[in-house]
Amino acid sequence: MSDVEVPAIVRGVVKKLLGKDYEKLPGVSIGIVHEGRTLFSGGFGVADMETQQPLDGRSVFDLASVSKHMTAFALAFAKKKYGGFDLDTPVRKFLSSLPDFVAAGEAERDVLIGDLIFHTSGLPDYTQWESLNLQWTNAELLSHLVEKHEAGDPEAKLDFSTGDTYGYSNLGYALIPLVVQAVSGEDFGTFMQKEVFTPLGMSSTFVPSKSFDKREEGPRGGPGFKHLGFSTDEAEVLWGGKEWKVNGGGEVRDEDGELYGWGWCVKEEEGCMDHSGEWAGTSTFIYRDADCHFSVIVLSNSDWEGEKLSGAADIFQQIYWDVAIELGIEEPDGEHEWASEDGDGSDDEDETKLDTI
The missing domain is CATH 3.40.710.10 (DD-peptidase/beta-lactamase superfamily)
Structure with a gap:
């Protein structure tokens, strides 16, 4: 699979899910990293409804609960x-x-x-x-x-x-x-900047000291409470072969019987981890398959309340299957197809570890 196909797949999925006018709506930024390389980092829609400033891979979002890990x-x-x-x-x-x-x-x-x-x-x-x-x-x-x-x-x-x-x-x-x-x-914020973000070269990631105003450069809505500002351009730094994984004493089972630990929902059978986030008009989702070195992050400045989507997780699901099938990570099952970039969007189908604390 050539790198050039991934943007076409992502664009087709976004157009299919959000509709043909997606470039004028509160939007979504997506980052995809595989085997240490960024296959896609970009945005669709606008960062500000008043100015119609477009989203891109440098647009900063409030991560909400995706920041927990x-x-x-x-x-x-x-x-x-x-x-x-x-x-x-x-x-x-x-x-x-x-x-x-x-x-x-x-x-x-x-x-x-x-x-x-x-x-x-x-x-x-x-x-x-x-x-x-x-x-x-x-x-x-x-x-x-x-x-x-x-x-x-x-x-x-x-x-x-x-x-x-x-x-x-x-x-x-x-x-x-x-x-x-x-x-x-x-x-x-100083601790994270000095010990984590600066050493990793993460210039757009930070801990906000106050709520973001949707008209400012930054997330649409979102509080302090030490959520993080983050852009998909930095996904490769975080998950491109560097596992944000802490050997810290295992996990516990949540109300659905699934494992949770250290800010990750751990899927035992699939061998992967994920987490979602929603807060003050933002919706986010992160997925990490450490065995396949495959990560997807979806950041949106809309929670899609009242829409056909329930949030960033829905966008992730379709993108994951379409890209993972093309990469050979998943086998086609007849249920997942991607909408081509040319379609109208309406009917288209080196680890970083820490010791136990």
Whole structure:
């Protein structure tokens, strides 16, 4: 398969899924990396509806929950460099203001570092708080949790006793950057820039300090909460033969019986990892097959609410099959075809690892 065929496949899929007027709509950027080479990095549609500025591979998006594996990586990196904690260390060692849920009778043991990584903390979902302010920083988010808990607000109580089960927790991952800051003595954004982004040459990736305005250069919507700004042009740096993979003590099973660990949903039978993200009008998806050295990332500045698509994951599914079949990663099964670039779009069919912490 020649590299030139991949853009045609991707363009055909986007046109088929989004319609022939896709270049005028809130759009999508896509990155595809195989065996250490970028096969595609580009955008479709516009970054700003007012100016009609087009998207491309340099357009920066809020990664939303796709940033979780980078957040987990930061924690492991901090442990490797500074030490002083492991998965069984209570979070309150570093964040002393975190409510004592044991004393409150809500849990039988403390929230541990590992609970944040594996979503077993029982911490409540801040995205459902009526008082949520998208401009809050991570520290302000923790402060409001403390205030709400002290006031007896049921929104601040644990969803379940810590360690009893799996329960996806955005709040848990929002606390990890605060732990990294406490361990390293540096702001999380500074830490990531100095220790990760700059050494890897990732000039467009950063930790935002505030919510992005959709009119600014950057993501359409999206908060602070230490999500990351990222462009598909940097996909090769992250996943082109460099596995963002932490040997950190295994995974846990989620409510569907699938494995989750270190910011990745792990598919045992398929031998791959993925994660989706949705936040404040953005929709994102990342897929990584380490055995085949094949990665796909889809970043969109629309959540497609009310449309035929349910988000970036739907766009990924079609792109994955069409490109993977052409690369020989998947076998044709008669159900997946790609729309040619000439169609009208309406009816067309060197690893980076860390030691255990």
